[in-house]
Amino acid sequence: MVVRTRGKGGRIYKLRAWLTLVMDAESRAVLSFYLAAHPPSTVSCMMALRAMVKRHGRVPDFIVCDNGKEFHSKAFDRFCDLNDITIDYRPAHQSRFGSVLERLFGITNTRFIHDLVGNTKATAHVRTMTRSVDPMNADHLSFVEFHGLLEYFFFVEYNRETCHPAHDHTPEQYMLKRFMETGRRLTRLRPYNMEFILQTLIPSARGTHKINPTSGVQLWRIWYWADEFAAERHNKKKVEVYIDMWDVSVVYVRLKNQWVRCVSSLLRRYGNLTSIELRYTLYEVRLRLKATPNQNFESVLDDVFAVHVLPPVAEATAATRMLYGQAGLTTVQPSEDDTTAPTRRTTTMVSMKSKIT
Numbered sequence: 001m002v003v004r005t006r007g008k009g010g011r012i013y014k015l016r017a018w019l020t021l022v023m024d025a026e027s028r029a030v031l032s033f034y035l036a037a038h039p040p041s042t043v044s045c046m047m048a049l050r051a052m053v054k055r056h057g058r059v060p061d062f063i064v065c066d067n068g069k070e071f072h073s074k075a076f077d078r079f080c081d082l083n084d085i086t087i088d089y090r091p092a093h094q095s096r097f098g099s100v101l102e103r104l105f106g107i108t109n110t111r112f113i114h115d116l117v118g119n120t121k122a123t124a125h126v127r128t129m130t131r132s133v134d135p136m137n138a139d140h141l142s143f144v145e146f147h148g149l150l151e152y153f154f155f156v157e158y159n160r161e162t163c164h165p166a167h168d169h170t171p172e173q174y175m176l177k178r179f180m181e182t183g184r185r186l187t188r189l190r191p192y193n194m195e196f197i198l199q200t201l202i203p204s205a206r207g208t209h210k211i212n213p214t215s216g217v218q219l220w221r222i223w224y225w226a227d228e229f230a231a232e233r234h235n236k237k238k239v240e241v242y243i244d245m246w247d248v249s250v251v252y253v254r255l256k257n258q259w260v261r262c263v264s265s266l267l268r269r270y271g272n273l274t275s276i277e278l279r280y281t282l283y284e285v286r287l288r289l290k291a292t293p294n295q296n297f298e299s300v301l302d303d304v305f306a307v308h309v310l311p312p313v314a315e316a317t318a319a320t321r322m323l324y325g326q327a328g329l330t331t332v333q334p335s336e337d338d339t340t341a342p343t344r345r346t347t348t349m350v351s352m353k354s355k356i357t
Contacts, residue, residue, distance in 0.1 A: 002118040002135045005037060005143040007315030014140055015312055016120070019108075019150070020044040022052050025064065025100050027178060028164045029171035030154040031056060035147050037316035038276050042073040043245045046200040049079065050329050053196060058188045064088045066098060075202045082199050083190070112153045116141065143316070144323055197332050198259055201242035201252060202275065208238040209253075216262060217241055217253065220282055221297050224251050224262035245275040246321055246330040266298060270305055274321065277314045284308050 003017050020034040032051035036044050053059060063085055065071040071089070080087050090097040114121050118140040122129045131137055141149070159172045167174045190196055209217045213235045216225035224241075228234065239253040241262075249267035253260050267273060273281075284304050289295060324330045 001113050001116065001120060001146065002140055003143050003146045004140040005316045005319050007310075007312065007319060011315070013312040013316055014136060015316055017143070017146060018044070019105075020048045021101065021104065022048050023101060023104055024171070024175060027169075027171045027175040028100070028104070028166055029159050029175050030104070033150060033154060035143070035150060035320075037143065037320060038313050040068060040070055042070050042075045042202055043275065045070050045073070045076050046079070046202065046245070047324070047329060050192075050197065050200055051327075053190050054192045054327070054329060057190060057192065058185075059083045059085060059190050061185075061188065062086045062088055064090065064098075066090050067092050074205075075200075078203060079199055107158075108153070112149075116146075116149070143320060147323060192328075194332060198242070198252060201332075202245055204241040204243065204251075207240065209241050211235065211237045211239060217251070219243075219251060220278070222264050222266055224264045226253075226260045226262040228255055228260050229262075243275060244332055246325075247272045248275050248278045249273065250332075252332075266301070272321070274314070274317050276317045277310055280310050280314045281305065281308065 001017050002014055004012055004014050007013055015037060018036045018039055020036065020040065022031040022033065023029065024031055032048055032055055034044055034047040034051060036047075038044075049059075061084075063080065065087065067089055070076065071087070077087075079085075095102065109121075113119050118135050120135050122135065160170055162170060164171055164174070169177065204219060206219075209219065211217055211229050211234045212223075213229055213232065215223045216229050217223070217239065219241055234255065237255075239255065242252045244250045244252070249264045249270075249272065251262050251264075253262060267278075281301070281304055285297070285300050288300050288304070289297070321330055
């Protein structure tokens with residue numbers, strides 16, 4: 001599916017949207033989804049899990065997923081360990097083990113997406129495609145419009161109004177029926193609060209970082225500071241750094257079993273950068289430093305932000321922050337209204353996969 005989104009300076013981009021789905025394999029109910037402008041990644045997994053707990057207030061016992069690299073990431077493993085979730089990987093090259101979720105993607109395409117302007121069904125047979133049916137030339141839905149239509153399709157038309165042949169109930173009815181028969185397993189409840197959101201942050205790929213009592217911790221040649229680092233007892237202590245994917249000017253570390261928020265004064269100059277924006281920016285910085293190694297890192301970073309145009313996927317990801325920010329999914333410190341678990345609950349088995357639509 002091709003959608004349009006507005007980047008910095010009012011530029012309009014047309015790009016493919018990527019959908020990550022979380023579903024209950026027994027009731028066939030859609031538990032949450034995440035629509036991204038970037039290809040499947042660890043960020044997609046963490047955002048889908050945030051959306052699931054935000055909506056249902058609980059975590060599953062099992063997660064069944066394929067062998068995508070995002071499901072083998074350190075962040076995904078850490079989240080499952082902290083919440084006592086067993087990961088069950090589907091056998092490689094055995095698509096029938098994912099038939100339940102693959103069927104859901106098929107239903108989403110045939111009953112919904114293929115009826116929308118901008119769908120990419122015609123690209124399956126490129127030789128028969130003309131300019132009049134080329135999805136890139138269509139009057140596309142905006143990212144927000146497409147997200148709203150998906151939300152209605154999954155949580156109203158599919159979950160509440162479609163009788164599923166697997167059990168002759170709507171997915172939502174069958175899910176509630178199974179809760180009454182088997183119990184709600186209160187140990188799986190999770191409030192959507194700051195502690196939970198911190199569990200979904202992305203750990204630094206490098207592992208541990210040494211604390212400098214005068215500069216803080218260094219990540220990507222960028223220093224992050226917190227007042228707690230000034231204590232002499234923390235000098236050269238090794239800590240793990242966790243990245244806020246929606247605002248990379250902030251990272252978090254664990255000191256004496258407490259979370260410490262660290263801020264980069266350098267990145268604060270450029271506003272709230274997403275991790276994907278910073279990834280492309282640092283790539284350009286590395287190229288320039290490789291050509292002229294004597295240049296100062298901060299001055300090169302300033303020059304890149306002054307003249308470098310980010311790829312559409314980076315700008316589009318930043319543009320989606322407003323949508324997910326209003327839903328309370330991008331801030332580490334949610335409002336008081338977000339800390340209370342909702343009354344609706346999910347079941348215990350989840351299938352997950354990221355896929356292009």
